[in-house]
Amino acid sequence: MRLRPQRGRASRETVPEPITIRVALMFSSAQQYTHFLITFPSIMILSRLLTPAQIGVYSVAVAFINLVHMLRDFGTTEYLVQVEPLDQAAKRSAFTVTLIIAWVLAVLLFLASPYIADLFREQGLTTVVRILSINYLLLPIGSTTGALLAREMQFGIRYKINITAAIVQNGVTILLAWCGWGYYSPAWGAVCGMVATVAGCLYWGRRYRVRGVGLENWRHVAQFGWKNTVGTMMSQAGEAAPDFVIGRMLGFVDVGMFSRGYGLVRMFNENISGAIGAVSYSAFSRQHRDGGEAGTLFLRSLTYITGVGWPFLGFASLMSFPIIRIFFGDQWDAAAPILRFLAISSAMALLVLQYQNFLTAVGRVGLATLWMTAWQMLTITALICGAYFSLVAVAAALVPATALAVAGVVTGLVTCTDITARDYVLALGPSFVVAVCALAPVLLLRVCWTPVPGDLWAPLICAGAVLTVGAMFGAWLADHPLWHEARRLRKRRGVLGADTGDP
Secondary structure, eight states: OOEEEOSGGGGGSEEEOOOOHHHHHHHHHHHHHHHHHHHHHHHHHHHHHSOHHHHHHHHHHHHHHHHHHTTSSTTHHHHHHHOSSOOHHHHHHHHHHHHHHHHHHHHHHHHHHHHHHHHHTOTHHHHHHHHHHTHHHHHHHHHHHHHHHHHTTOHHHHHHHHHHHHHHHHHHHHHHHHTTOTTHHHHHHHHHHHHHHHHHHHHTTGGGOOOSOOOTTHHHHHHHHHHHHHHHHHHHHHHHHHHHHHHHHTOHHHHHHHHHHHHHHHHHIIIIIHHHHHHHHHHHHHHHHTTOOHHHHHHHHHHHHHHHHHHHHHHHHHTHHHHHHHHHOGGGGGGHHHHHHHHHHHHHHGGGTTHHHHHHHTTOHHHHHHHHHHHHHHHHHHHHHHHTTOHHHHHHHHHHHHHHHHHHHHHHHHHHSSOOHHHHHHHHHHHHHHHHHHHHHHHHHHHHSOOBTTBOHHHHHHHHHHHHHHHHHHHHHTTOHHHHHHHHHHHHHHHHHHHHTOO
């Protein structure tokens, strides 16, 4: 990577130049896939070391923490990525606002933990919430440094920081669970992971560390922050709502079942969608600052993610029973229908993936907040209605709620931005062909060879092979951009092999 010298006092140091979007995606994808290789085996192990009730208690605690978590930086992460110009006063103001809010939240969570436990009638929540509140004392360093790295698209540095933190977090969690710490083990694992994140920011990201405190630009930060925070809080409210509603109305065992059924979908969102999400906001912001068309980039991101996501989530829905039984054990069989409905819901949500980042990056943060609020109100209403019947009804109710929300957002994007309905069809058409070619033979195989408890591996492996071949054929048939990316990768490998003398 080329380095450019800075003038003046900083000339003794060199700062890496911003990388291209393709290279940023490569680093981000590598991070997410590496993270997946670390977390998925960890989840399999924890599913056998912890009971559904223990996982349910921790899930409720994390859901509550994540809801409050959106207040911790008051939108300063997004502010630092998109603000123009970015000077030292803006950096100090964002860091100081984050520091004040995060430390206040740490104290409030510590004091409120007994009341949270009383609300859910589980006293173990008191200690779990207090352990997790320690993270708020460390967050300001990690969040501001991470935001500046994202702005400059230095995803190679972020890769090292985040993977180190994942190894530490999962290693500590498994060790403590093995020693019988129950639902305290993932809580302490999260704290150790945050310590590793801060250490990585101080070491690998030291050039991007904010030095000093100040509130010179606090009004500008607050004006942006409150709109962004409301939208992000509503997004997290929707994510946390299943744990809250199920925990209060159905019980912690059902929370654990829902959490495990959502596990594969969550891993997709974090490790595959997350690879694009980690880059998208930075890329949208840079495109907008440079006078480019961020809408074109937004549609291109949808083409890529649906090309991967629709076959993957469709496969998870069709083969939910063997996936749950093989990877997590027979105590989690009730999670199979949950996975089936949640995969369908998530596949529909991919139609508008990153719309909040897109609108925020182009200065329409208020509109993004309004749409997110409406979406999550639909989600919460559906969850409450479903909880009156059963756990499966909760998951099933999310399908029509998501469909209605997606239709509203697509209509809004076509109405309020330069994106047209024709643009949407052209962007999603190739992925639709890929999904049909990949999932039609899987569905046929599923009907002809139904997986049963004594015969799980063979139909799952065959279905996976059929899915792969069908997806590749569909990508070639539709001339999908992913097909061109695969060809480009093969050519590069061929050139590399020729240069090195490899056969």
